[in-house]
Amino acid sequence: RENSSENILSSANRLLLHEGRLMLAESTRLLDVYLFLFEDFLLITKIKRNKKKYGGSDTSLIPVCPSLTPELQSFIREGGFCTVLDQPIPLDRLILKNVEPI
Numbered sequence: 280r281e282n283s284s285e286n287i288l289s290s291a292n293r294l295l296l297h298e299g300r301l302m303l304a305e306s307t308r309l310l311d312v313y314l315f316l317f318e319d320f321l322l323i324t325k326i327k328r329n330k331k332k333y334g335g336s337d338t339s340l341i342p343v344c345p346s347l348t349p350e351l352q353s354f355i356r357e358g359g360f361c362t363v364l365d366q367p368i369p370l371d372r373l374i375l376k377n378v379e380p381i
Contacts, residue, residue: 294318298348300326313351313361320367329358 297316302309303323315322347355 298351300350310364312364317367318370320369321373322367323364324361325364326354327360327362329360 295315295317297314299314301312301314303312304310311326313324313326315324
């Protein structure tokens with residue numbers, strides 16, 4: 280959501296600790312998500328695939344941020360993108376639990 284008074288994602292001093300794909304169990308369905316763990320919050324994004332193909336253009340020439348994982352760079356080059364699923368979760372409000380695999 281856009282907030283004109285403060286944009287928490289714009290901090291130049293924020294450190295990305297880890298990122299990666301995950302399957303999120305949401306009530307009766309599984310959702311393909313991509314997580315970004317920063318030093319102060321967890322951001323959950325939904326993976327979207329672009330249904331349109333780029334008309335004959337070489338998608339390997341699309342510029343991608345070099346600090347992203349090779350998996351995410353490849354996904355973006357294929358026309359995929361991530362949209363924020365919900366508000367970022369502050370780490371001081373996050374509780375982690377081990378669960379048995381489904």
